[in-house]
Amino acid sequence: MTLYDLNKAKVLIVDDQPINIYTAFHALKEHYEIFMALSGREALAFCEKQRPDIILCDVHMPDMNGLQLCQTLKNNALYADIPVIFITAFTGPEDEIACWEAGANDFVRKPINKPTLFNRVKAHLTLKAQSDLLKQYVYLDGLTEIYNRRYFDETVNELYRSCMAQRRAFGIVMFDIDYFKYFNDHYGHLVGDDCLKQVAKAIARLIPSQSGYLARYGGEEFIWVVLDMSESELKARLESMAQAVSDLHIEHEASTCGKWVTLSAGALTVLDSVQFHKIEDLIYEADRLLYEAKAKGRNQVQYASVINQ
Ligand SMILES: [Mg+2]
Structure with missing residues (x-):
C-alpha cells in the first residue's frame, strides 16, 4: 500500500x-x-x-x-x-x-x-x-534499494537482545566484493554502481523473508542480520550466494580471484551464549572472519559459531 x-x-x-x-x-x-x-x-x-x-x-x-x-x-x-x-x-x-x-x-x-x-x-x-x-x-539505500546503514544501526541491537532473550539463533554475515577498488579503477564508477546493485540483488534474493535482512554496510560491504537459521542452512545459503554472484558473470579483469566478480564473507552465529555482550563485539568478530577470508585468498567464506558458552 x-x-x-x-x-x-x-x-x-x-x-x-x-x-x-x-x-x-x-x-x-x-x-x-x-x-x-x-x-x-x-x-x-x-x-x-x-x-x-x-x-x-x-x-x-x-x-x-x-x-x-x-x-x-x-x-x-x-x-x-x-x-x-x-x-x-x-x-x-x-x-x-x-x-x-x-x-x-x-x-x-x-x-x-x-x-x-x-x-x-x-x-x-x-x-x-x-x-x-x-x-x-x-532506511533504504538509494543505489541498491536494500536497507541502509542507518536501518542496521537502529534495529540490530533490539533484534540481538530479543533473540538472546528468547534463545533464538542470531548471526552476522559481512560480505565484501573482492578487489572492488580495482574494479572501480578499471571500469569506472558507473559500472561499479551497477555491479553493487546486481550483487546486492543476487544476495538479497536468497534470504528467506523470516530470516533477517540485508543492509549496505559501507561502500562495497554488505551485512546480513541472520535470524533463526541453523548453522547448516546458513552455510548452504552462503554457498548459494557466492555461486549466485559468480553466476552473474560480471567481468573483473583486475581481480586475481578469477574472471568474474566474486565475494568474500565472514559469518558468525550465536546461540544461547553470553560471550558477546554487545552487538559491536559480534560485528568485530564477523569483520575479523571476513579479514581472514581475504587473507586466505578471497572468494570464500570464513565461518564460526558460538553456542552455549
Ligand atoms: Mg465480543
Missing part, C-alpha cells in the same frame, strides 16, 4: 460476533480489501501469513481478548506499526484507558456509525502510508 493506492489496503476485522464483522464489513467493503478473524488467536495467525495495513478489533472476546491481542502486536517489532482501532461499546472511562494502555491507536463506538468508521480508518491508513513512505526514504 502506498499513499496513492490506499484502496489496496488490507483491513483485518476481529470480532467474536459475526454480525459485528458484517456491519464493519459493509462500512468499508467498497474501499478496501477486508479480512476477518473470529478471535485474537486467529488474528495473530493471519498477521503471520499476510500483514494487514490496519486492524479493527473488538475488546471482549473469549480466549485472547482484544486488549491482549493489541498488546501482543505492539510488543512485536514486526507488527508494532500496524494501527489498531478498537470497536467497542464502552461502559466507562477506565475502558478507554485500558485501550490506550494496550497500545490502541483509536477507537470507534458501537453501534457503528458507518461514516465515522470509514473516516477513522481512512485517516489512520493515510498516516500509516505517510510514515511508510518516510521510512522508505530514510
